[in-house]
Amino acid sequence: MATAALLRSIRRREVASTPFSPFKYLSSNGKTSSNASYLVQNWKRAFSSKPAGNDVIGIDLGTTNSCVAVMEGKNPKVIENAEGARTTPSVVAFNPKGELLVGTPAKRQAVTNPTNTLFGTKRLIGRKFDDPQTQKEMKMVPYKIVRAPNGDAWVEANGQQYSPSQVGAFVLTKMKETAEAYLGKSVKKAVVTVPAYFNDAQRQATKDAGRIAGLDVERIINEPTAAALSYGMTNKEGLIAVFDLGGGTFDVSVLEISNGVFEVKATNGDTFLGGEDFDNALLDFLVNEFKTSEGIDLAKDRLALQRLREAAEKAKIELSSTSQTEINLPFITADASGAKHFNITLTRSRFETLVNHLIERTRDPCKNCLKDAGISAKEVDEVLLVGGMTRVPKVQNVVAEIFGKTPSKGVNPDEAVAMGAALQGGILRGDVKELLLLDVTPLSLGIETLGGVFTRLIGRNTTIPTKKSQKMVRDAELHAQKDKERKDLIDTKNTADTTIYSIEKSLGEYREKIPSEVAKEIEDAVADLRSALSGDDLNEIKAKIDAANKAVSKIGEHMSGGGSAPGGGSQGGSDQTPEADYEEVKK
Structure with a gap:
């Protein structure tokens, strides 16, 4: 009985300490709700038998795909997910039953459930609803992007509203569970990568996503830097340029690797340029082709548009290794005449023409990065390609033109960033002591x-x-004393300006009532004060202010009738103070 009571007491304490509702969202009526599935998930975790681990995992939270790695000894290892893949689609969905799907299962059902399938939300993280890029993204995705109470861009699915950080947290939770399943123990610490050109708000939002997922984000590092870490762990040295064109963002960094020290010289990029834009360019082309041939606008059909989007992505991937591909979508739509099928042959040259303007946008950031680093393209020893979009032959050709050398394919473009993040985790833990990272602030x-x-x-x-x-x-x-003296000088000059204005106003009003020699004395005093104002001698300005005030006081003396007496005294030697003329002003 005593043992049972003790167990019940322990369980009550565990449940009480469990974060019951770290996910908060707004329902359609504006009330705050809790995510029931996450509640159950955390409840289960409170009774988990997994031992607490001290590992620091590395997570590449990508726009289209995410990856997790962990250190094994002094080498990083990419972990396969539950589906057996080394990368996980950054896709979150809610099925009609309200169940949460993350990764491959979410991506599979996107065609039949486009409005409740969230993808590419990383491009919205830390952005305002009124941001021009947000407005542009709204036209490209099948799900709703809404304005949050604080003006941020949020997304809506299954009647609920979520911040991009919350959506990212769902993906991070999947990565965390993948690592825990492999290690056999709970994971609390992580290094998460972000695009190098993310601003502070976007970085903080990424840390928030990690916190919501139950992770203590030890460090946020830039994706190109992480890729360089995984490349340089084999004792390679020299000036390295990292060209990172991923699913939603583009970054370029120049690093110097020497004796295990990774020093970032400069970084540049575009947070709204990536594979999503290539997909959208191809999607627009396919929609227009079908509209021309059949007279039907598929952009108005969400299901058809999602099928086209998936076909465009597959065609893009195939054209990286073949010269042409066929897009065949039977029963894409229907009208009064019957079912319509979509069938088109797409060549690589046609695809490159459609996306050429996007590829050209990578040139300026590269040139600016080299300029900021203070080096020429010829001085770069090697160019690393990171990100799935660098598999496009046209992209590789442009990189070769910019840097004047064939880019290296020495790292896996999909896994290098996560491996570098795991290495940084090893450095923070003290397991890896041969490497030192010196990063930069991009903005x-x-x-x-x-x-x-x-x-x-x-x-x-x-x-x-x-x-x-x-x-x-x-x-x-x-410089506190100098600052005080400067402030005193400014205050005194302001007082002098006010004094001059007041004296000139009084002189203009009473000039006819005072002797000319008094008026002349006042004018001379004002002139002396103006002259002193042109300099910075504080004591002289103060002295001239006193002299001007003394001169103007004679107006009052003469107006009171005591102007002829020496020293300004009253006539008859009376001790009574003369009364000044006054006029009552009615308020």
Whole structure:
């Protein structure tokens, strides 16, 4: 009995400490609800027999696919998911029963359930609803993108609203469970990668996603940097350029690898350029072709459009290795004359023409990155290709043109980033001591100063961590006295301006009532004060202000009738203070 009571007590404490509702979302009526499936999942986890682990896993949270790796000794290993694949589609869906599907199962049912299947949400993370890129994305996806109470871009599925961080958390949870199944113990710590050109809001939103998934995100690192880590672990050295064109984002970084030190020289990119855009370009072409031949606009049919989208993605992949492919979709739609079929042969040259403008957009970031790094393309020893889109032959040709050399295929474009993240996890744990990473901040950091002006404190491509802020505090302390003197001078000059304005106004009003020599004395005092204002002698300005005030006080003396007496005293030697003229102003 005592043992049973003890077990019940322990279980009550475990359940009480379980985060029952880390996922919060808004229902259609605006009320906050909890995710029931996640509640059950966490409840089960409270009674899990898995021992707590100290591993730091590496996760590549991609736009289209995600990957997880873990350190085995001093080498990273990519872990296969429950379906046996080494990468997992970053797709989340809710079936008609309200069940949550993540990864391959979610992607399989997208054709029949397009409005409740969420993909590519990484491009929305940390973005506002009114952002032009968000508005552009709304026209490209079958699910709803809605405005959140704080103005952010959220998505809607199955009648509920989710933030992109929550959707990312579903994928991260899948990655976490994949790692736990392989390791046989619970995982709490992770290194998560993000596009190098993500801003601070997007990075924080990614950390939020990890926190929601039950992970302590030890470090957020840039995807090109992670890829370079996995490449350089074999003691390779030199100047390396990483060209990372993934499913939704594009980054390019220049690194110097020497004696195990990975120093990022510069980074650049475009957070809205990737495989999704290539798919959309091909999708638009297919829709227009069918509209021309059959007179039916498939863009208005969500089911047909989703079938076309999947066909476009498959065709894009096939054209990386073949010169042409056939897209054959029977019963794509129907009209009064009967069922319609879609059949078209697509050549690689035609595909390259359709996406050429997207590929050309990678040139400027590469040139800017080289410029910021202070090197020429000839000085780059090797160019690494990362991301699935770098398998497109036209992309490889453009990279060769930009850098003047054939790009290397020494890393797996789908797995290199996750492996690099796992390596960084090993560095943080102390398992890997031969490597040191010196990353940079991709965007300038600053503060808002008077007038809403952005004042830059830390320039882009500054090696982090940096001590700029601490240095500014010390500088402020060193120059505190100078700052005070400067403030006193400005305040005194403002007082002088006010004094001149007041004196000139009084002189203009009473000039006819005072002797000319008094008016002349006042004008001279004002002129002297103006002259002193042109300089920065604080004491002189103060002296001239006093002199001007003394001169103008004679107006009052003469107006009170005491102007003829020496020293401004009253006539007859009376001790009574003369009363000044006044007029009552009715309010």
